[in-house]
Amino acid sequence: DAGVIQSPRHEVTEMGQEVTLRCKPISGHNSLFWYRQTMMRGLELLIYFNNNVPIDDSGMPEDRFSAKMPNASFSTLKIQPSEPRDSAVYFCASSAQASGNTIYFGEGSWLTVV
Amino acid sequence: RKEVEQDPGPFNVPEGATVAFNCTYSNSASQSFFWYRQDCRKEPKLLMSVYSSGNEDGRFTAQLNRASQYISLLIRDSKLSDSATYLCVVNFYNQGGKLIFGQGTELSVKP
Numbered sequence: 165d166a167g168v169i170q171s172p173r174h175e176v177t178e179m180g181q182e183v184t185l186r187c188k189p190i191s192g193h194n195s196l197f198w199y200r201q202t203m204m205r206g207l208e209l210l211i212y213f214n215n216n217v218p219i220d221d222s223g224m225p226e227d228r229f230s231a232k233m234p235n236a237s238f239s240t241l242k243i244q245p246s247e248p249r250d251s252a253v254y255f256c257a258s259s260a261q262a263s264g265n266t267i268y269f270g271e272g273s274w275l276t277v278v
Numbered sequence: 279r280k281e282v283e284q285d286p287g288p289f290n291v292p293e294g295a296t297v298a299f300n301c302t303y304s305n306s307a308s309q310s311f312f313w314y315r316q317d318c319r320k321e322p323k324l325l326m327s328v329y330s331s332g333n334e335d336g337r338f339t340a341q342l343n344r345a346s347q348y349i350s351l352l353i354r355d356s357k358l359s360d361s362a363t364y365l366c367v368v369n370f371y372n373q374g375g376k377l378i379f380g381q382g383t384e385l386s387v388k389p
Contacts, residue, residue: 197377206381207322207365220376255321265310265369267377269321 166190168270170256176276182244185273188237189258197257197267198231198241207255213239246277281305282368284380292388295356299383301366302348310369311342313351315362316382322365325351356387 169188177183189196197212211221213233221231228247233239243250253274259267284301291297303311311328326333328340328349339352349368353360366380 199379207379209376209378212376265377266312266324266327269323271321 168256168258168268170254170270170273172273173271174274174276176278177246179247179277180245181277182242183246183250183275183277185241185243185254185256185275187239187241187256187270189239189256190260190268191237193258193260193268194236195259195267196233196239197259198239199255199257199269200252201255201272202252210241243275246275248277251276280381281370281378282366282380284366284383286381286383288384288386290386290388291356293356293358295387296352296354297356297385298353299351299364299366299385300348301350301368301380302346303366303368303378304347305368305370306344306347308368308370311340311349312367312377313338313340313349314365314367314379316365317362322379325364353385356385358387358389361385361387 171186195214198210199207200210201207210223211231212219216233231241253272255269255272257267257269281304313325314322315325316322326335326340328342332341337354341350363382363384365382368378370376
């Protein structure tokens with residue numbers, strides 16, 4: 165079975181540009197999570213969805229960040245405009261109720277904003 | 279106080295050693311607990327769930343102490359391949375079920 169699929173795997177962009185990260189959760193999973201990881205702050209939960217509905221977005225750093233989940237098989241995390249401090253690894257993860265809340269991560273999107 | 283706290287390490291141990299990590303959490307309503315392992319430049323992967331009565335998987339033993347709000351991971355007979363960062367994860371049920379990760383504890387096993 166395919167795992168969580170993220171794209172792009174790596175992105176280098178200039179400050180001020182819009183960045184869109186994409187995620188396809190594991191088929192049948194009804195919860196989707198966006199995490200950000202940096203050396204300084206570790207793994208931070210940005211937002212998560214249950215059945216395509218955002219449940220908690222309190223981790224979204226500011227208005228420059230937005231996330232959508234238009235259907236059960238696709239989600240986006242958008243940063244507009246991007247800043248150098250947004251450089252991090254962004255992980256998407258998904259889980260199913262039946263799995264006892266075990267979450268499965270994608271390989272991450274490595275973002276560098278210069 | 280952070281919601282989930284771990285000693286960041288690094289823990290440097292020789293092969294064959296026994297090493298233990300602790301993790302404390304702030305929310306007494308938490309119901310689910312996990313240990314994840316993360317290799318350098320890779321995504322976190324589930325190592326094991328933590329059950330109330332404690333559980334063992336080969337060389338790995340996880341314990342939960344609800345009264346003191348901490349969980350632990352014990353690794354016996356450590357191997358070079360155990361070198362990684364170990365992340366403690368807590369499900370905050372009364373916050374919509376969100377999963378919060380600790381900062382991670384780095385383990386380096388030397389020959």
